[in-house]
Amino acid sequence: MTVIEWLVIIILSLLLAVICLIFGYQISFLIPMFHGPVFVPSADDKLATMLSLPKLTKRSKVIDLGSGDGKVLIALAEKFGLQGVGVEINGILVRRSRRNIARAGLTKKLTILKQSFWDIDLSQYDVVFFYGTSYVMRRLEKKVKKEMKKGSQFVSNYFQFPTLKPVKTVNDVRLYRL
Ligand SMILES: C[S@@+](CC[C@H](N)C(=O)[O-])C[C@H]1O[C@@H](n2cnc3c(N)ncnc32)[C@H](O)[C@@H]1O
Structure with missing residues (x-):
């Protein structure tokens, strides 16, 4: 692989890591979706x-x-x-x-x-x-x-x-x- 290709992979990986860090907490509520209902309090x-x-x-x-x-x-x-x-x-x-x-x-x-x-x-x-x-x-x-x-x-x-x-x-x- 060329240096440029390596650089692109590194930049994309860093970008992905930042996105996971920023949005990981917010989307953690989705995890229960795979086991059952998501959170909505009873009215x-x-x-x-x-x-x-x-x-x-x-x-x-x-x-x-x-x-x-x-x-x-x-x-x-x-x-x-x-x-x-x-x-x-x-x-x-x-x-x-x-x-x-x-x-x-x-x-x-x-x-x-x-x-x-x-x-x-x-x-x-x-x-x-x-x-x-x-x-x-x-x-x-x-x-x-x-x-x-x-x-x-x-x-x-x-x-x-x-x-x-x-x-x-x-x-x-x-x-x-x-
Ligand atoms: C619709 S909310 C109801 C909350 C509360 N019981 C009420 O009536 O206000 C459903 C809740 O079930 C939780 N939940 C979903 N799957 C679950 C599982 N397999 N085990 C335990 N809790 C689960 C969700 O995280 C969510 O908080």
Whole structure:
């Protein structure tokens, strides 16, 4: 190769490195796309419906699959005094939600796990909250049917399972009972 060709390769590589450095952080939110839904927080009116549909007691074990900035969990803890677990794959959102939880003074009640919800065993939870996307619902239904215990509840903001029928639908929020 000529010197000029080498120079072009070096300049292009440097350019690529700079682009990755500048935009790498911004596009990191795309990573979860390959595992599930991207981050959109539940709207306030949907959240109110999500909290109103399931039967909850002080001892209910709740989990939010893809917990985002912690909005659903924080509301559950503030409104019902519940302890809860959030599972979030995006490290930026894990940090943000832990910060939000700390600011709300709820660190003793709420735990955020940084991992994929596909790796979570749902059998120990009484109520599962989810705001996802259509293309994961078939796979998630199989997991829910296999793992969730009899009588437990699944609350889905908007998205429906292909075969399970919701026992209630209000404001496009669906409540399933296993
Ligand atoms: C639509 S947002 C819902 C956020 C929150 N639950 C709410 O209702 O406000 C979906 C979240 O799921 C997360 N997510 C996507 N795939 C995931 C996976 N496989 N495991 C854990 N979290 C995931 C995304 O990063 C995003 O924060």
